Amino acid sequence: xxxxxxxxxxxxxxxxxxxxxxxxxxxxxxxxxxxxxxxxxxxxxxxxxxxxxxxxxxxxxxxxxxxxxxxxxxxxxxxxxxxxxxxxxxxxxxxxxxxxxxxxxxxxxxxxxxxxxxxxxxxxxxxxxxxxxxxxxxxxxxxxxxxxxxxxxxxxxxxxxxxxxxxxxxxxxxxxxxxxxxxxxxxxxxxxxxxxxxxxxxxxxxxxxxxxxxxxxxxxxxxxxxxxxxxxxxxxxxxxxxxxxxxxxxxxxxxxxxxxxxxxxxxxxxxxxxxxxxxxxxxxxxxxxxxxxxxxxxxxxxxxxxxxxxxxxxxxxxxxxxxxxxxxxxxxxxxxxxxxxxxxxxxxxxxxxxxxxxxxxxxxxxxxxxxxxxxxxxxxxxxxxxxxxxxxxxxxxxxxxxxxxxxxxxxxxxxxxxxxxxxxxxxxxxxxxxxxxxxxxxxxxxxxxxxxxxxxxxxxxxxxxxxxxxxxxxxxxxxxxxxxxxxxxxxxxxxxxxxxxxxxxxxxxxxxxxxxxxxxxxxxxxxxxxxxxxxxxxxxxxxxxxxxxxxxxxxxxxxxxxxxxxxxxxxxxxxxxxxxxxxxxxxxxxxxxxxxxxxxxxxxxxxxxxxxxxxxxxxxxxxxxxxxxxxxxxxxxxxxxxxxxxxxxxxxxxxxxxxxxxxxxxxxxxx
Ligand code: SF4
Numbered sequence: 001x002x003x004x005x006x007x008x009x010x011x012x013x014x015x016x017x018x019x020x021x022x023x024x025x026x027x028x029x030x031x032x033x034x035x036x037x038x039x040x041x042x043x044x045x046x047x048x049x050x051x052x053x054x055x056x057x058x059x060x061x062x063x064x065x066x067x068x069x070x071x072x073x074x075x076x077x078x079x080x081x082x083x084x085x086x087x088x089x090x091x092x093x094x095x096x097x098x099x100x101x102x103x104x105x106x107x108x109x110x111x112x113x114x115x116x117x118x119x120x121x122x123x124x125x126x127x128x129x130x131x132x133x134x135x136x137x138x139x140x141x142x143x144x145x146x147x148x149x150x151x152x153x154x155x156x157x158x159x160x161x162x163x164x165x166x167x168x169x170x171x172x173x174x175x176x177x178x179x180x181x182x183x184x185x186x187x188x189x190x191x192x193x194x195x196x197x198x199x200x201x202x203x204x205x206x207x208x209x210x211x212x213x214x215x216x217x218x219x220x221x222x223x224x225x226x227x228x229x230x231x232x233x234x235x236x237x238x239x240x241x242x243x244x245x246x247x248x249x250x251x252x253x254x255x256x257x258x259x260x261x262x263x264x265x266x267x268x269x270x271x272x273x274x275x276x277x278x279x280x281x282x283x284x285x286x287x288x289x290x291x292x293x294x295x296x297x298x299x300x301x302x303x304x305x306x307x308x309x310x311x312x313x314x315x316x317x318x319x320x321x322x323x324x325x326x327x328x329x330x331x332x333x334x335x336x337x338x339x340x341x342x343x344x345x346x347x348x349x350x351x352x353x354x355x356x357x358x359x360x361x362x363x364x365x366x367x368x369x370x371x372x373x374x375x376x377x378x379x380x381x382x383x384x385x386x387x388x389x390x391x392x393x394x395x396x397x398x399x400x401x402x403x404x405x406x407x408x409x410x411x412x413x414x415x416x417x418x419x420x421x422x423x424x425x426x427x428x429x430x431x432x433x434x435x436x437x438x439x440x441x442x443x444x445x446x447x448x449x450x451x452x453x454x455x456x457x458x459x460x461x462x463x464x465x466x467x468x469x470x471x472x473x474x475x476x477x478x479x480x481x482x483x484x485x486x487x488x489x490x491x492x493x494x495x496x497x498x499x500x501x502x503x504x505x506x507x508x509x510x511x512x513x514x515x516x517x518x519x520x521x522x523x524x525x526x527x528x529x530x531x532x533x534x535x536x537x538x539x540x541x542x543x544x545x546x547x548x549x550x551x552x553x554x555x556x557x558x559x560x561x562x563x564x565x566x567x568x569x570x571x572x573x574x575x576x577x578x579x580x581x582x583x584x585x586x587x588x589x590x591x592x593x594x595x596x597x598x599x600x601x602x603x604x605x606x607x608x609x610x611x612x613x614x615x616x617x618x619x620x621x622x623x624x625x626x627x628x629x630x631x632x633x634x635x636x637x638x639x640x641x642x643x644x645x646x647x648x649x650x651x652x653x654x655x656x657x658x659x660x661x662x663x664x665x666x667x668x669x670x671x
Contacts, residue, residue: 003221003228004263007310009479010294011264013224015235018160018203020061021091021111025160025205025268026235031269031288033634034061034237035277036095036239041071041078041578042551048081048247050277055082055090057281061268063093063114065578072096072105077439079109095577095608096120097169102152112205113163117188118169119610121146129174138412139173151199160203163192163238165350167210167219182208182219186226193232203266203527203630204234211572212618213244214255214533214563220260220666221314228455235267236260243266244573245274245588247521247554250283254522255529261291262511262526272575274588274605280575286522293512294479296479310486311493312534320489322500323464327442328390328414331368333468333500333538338565341555342369342392342502342541351384359549364599365546365556365567370414371541377403380410392444393420395639401431411441416468420446423454433462443467444502448475450493460495463662467499469655470538471510481509482530491514497664501537503528507544518603520544524558532562572619580607582646591623594650597666601657604634620662623653635660 005011017027025032035054039046041064066072072094079092094106094113100120107113122141131139154581165185185208196204201605204275209218220236227234230507240256243249253271270282333340343351351371370386373394383391391412395404395667397420404417411417417436421429429445436443445465447455459467469492475484485503492499505524507513513523523543531537540559545551559565572593576584585596588605595603604619609626616622622634626642631649633641634657644652 004265007263008483010196011637013264015233015267018235020160022089023091030623031292032060032093033281033284033288034268035059035280036063036577038277038576039578041065041407042074044074046075047078051082052085052197053278054086055087057190057278058285061093062093063095065095066102066106067579069102069105072102075106075109076572091429100146100616107150107153112160114164116166116169117192118171122171123371130539131173138612140199143191144623151196155201162205163189164207165189167215180535181224182215182222185219186223197255209239209241213240213252214600216240217259217533218315220265222264231563237268238266239270239272242274242574243272244571245348245535247557248561249273250521251525254287255561257287258526259530262482273503274573274575274584286518290511311490317535321498322538323498325500327369327416327434330388339537339559340368340539341552342371342539343367343552344371344541344543345548347372347379361600363550365552380407385593391415401435416442416444423451426455426458429455429458436466441469442466442528444470446470446472449491450475450477454492457494464497464499468502470502470504472504472506480589481527485531485536489621499538502539503531506543507540514668528558529562532564539576566600569598572604574606576607579610601662623655
């Protein structure tokens with residue numbers, strides 16, 4: 001059984017409709033956009049102000065934390081004031097961790113309650129102990145007793161519930177049996193689902209959040225597969241938690257949410273950013289609109305939905321096996337090498353590029369290949385030599401091998417030549433392959449996967465040497481470029497090819513592109529992120545962005561967001577909420593300013609310990625709110641300094657990094 005109807009088209013998963021107040025989620029409803037307030041919930045005026053501000057920018061569902069019964073009680077007044085201000089149509093959701101008593105209070109006042117199955121009935125100790133089968137059954141009974149009153153009350157009042165699983169806060173019971181895994185996340189939710197169903201309650205939405213897009217994507221896929229097995233069709237709330245801020249936060253959110261939406265999964269989304277929550281809405285709106293544009297226009301008839309086999313295991317990450325290949329003088333791609341970065345430049349700019357690629361901002365993130373589209377092969381004569389980056393030359397459409405041979409002496413050493421081949425081009429393909437091999441060049445062949453039925457045998461005979469494959473537009477039989485690249489990977493597998501694949505982000509691969517930087521970032525995150533999380537991709541270019549420095553930085557940030565190539569400090573920062581114990585935005589910026597040069601170090605900054613220690617599972621160091629004005633410092637999952645005064649926390653964190661041998665002094669320019 002698969003988790004979606006098609007991995008080549010966006011075929012929306014059918015779910016039941018769940019009502020959150022007057023807002024329908026799932027079913028035939030559009031993707032709902034939501035966010036969360038960050039104020040102290042007991043500061044009613046501030047929480048009302050933030051809720052209205054969110055509604056005014058298009059937030060359709062507003063979540064508010066209820067960390068204790070007193071805060072949950074305030075939801076009554078918050079609801080009343082929001083109604084009085086003319087926003088009665090915007091449903092409110094109470095966010096509950098740990099306290100069933102707070103949930104029981106909140107359900108009286110708001111349209112939906114989110115519970116975390118990892119801590120609703122469990123006193124989380126972040127310690128794993130052994131559970132016998134009998135212990136486990138006793139735990140499940142305890143869970144049933146703790147959760148049932150909320151389910152019954154929600155049913156009486158017509159409320160809905162979200163079973164909101166977080167990778168970072170699984171119960172000790174689940175950790176013991178399934179570990180810190182997507183399967184553990186799914187089982188954690190299923191335990192709660194079964195209890196709700198035992199009461200005949202179905203107004204349920206599910207989420208499987210993680211700060212790691214790969215884990216999050218796998219967990220949602222697995223959840224859907226398991227629900228299908230159990231004939232459950234609940235809507236999904238999608239989100240990447242603790243994504244951070246700025247470009248990095250947007251990229252991580254778009255990779256996780258976009259990959260799933262294009263697979264047809266997801267009914268409501270939240271883009272978590274460590275920024276004022278109103279900034280989340282335009283990003284979420286743009287992601288939702290792009291995904292929904294595929295629902296109406298490109299859904300094929302069922303008979304044509306499955307154009308090819310798909311050998312990728314969508315539940316476990318394995319990088320596609322490829323051959324080693326070198327472009328330019330020494331840019332190696334393939335096994336053991338991270339995806340290489342290619343940046344597009346206009347031919348006329350090439351003379352200035354040498355200076356630009358020495359830009360200080362690109363010191364640790366160089367453009368490794370420079371892609372130039374040639375209008376005429378005669379332009380080869382004027383190409384300046386590139387000392388560092390490899391030359392990637394897009395040849396004019398229809399260029400013959402004889403025309404190319406006339407100018408062969410001008411081809412830069414190790415250049416990668418890009419040429420498109422149609423279904424009748426077997427002889428041309430052979431000529432080009434023989435030419436590049438004789439000249440010690442590389443051929444990036446743009447071949448639609450559908451054409452492998454005509455060209456596959458030729459490609460099989462030619463073998464992989466000096467070949468790269470790429471696509472700069474959707475194929476005819478795929479609904480989106482992710483599907484086209486999956487078709488390409490499968491077509492290569494079927495002819496036994498291990499040639500590297502180059503992911504090209506172009507106007508032709510976009511779902512619904514426009515010229516804004518946000519749109520370019522989201523489109524590139526969808527395509528590149530989804531493919532990298534599938535294990536596909538040895539070269540990446542973002543050709544929609546024309547500024548060389550921005551395009552190159554964006555590509556590296558995207559590779560880092562997908563966990564494919566680490567080029568700077570990785571920050572895992574929670575978006576903050578009413579539980580936050582310090583100012584997350586300024587703290588994140590301050591810590592980034594001091595540690596942003598520590599390439600490869602992963603730092604977690606968490607407003608409280610609800611999700612903190614767990615979400616920091618693979619962080620090297622953690623800075624976590626322990627109590628008002630007090631910080632706990634972590635090394636890995638281990639808390640090593642408790643309740644230190646916040647004023648000392650930065651220097652103590654740096655001392656800790658030094659103690660563990662991960663510190664280097666910043667270069668003068670950075671300092
Ligand atoms: S980790 Fe951050 S967002 Fe999550 S509950 Fe704590 S303060 Fe709120």
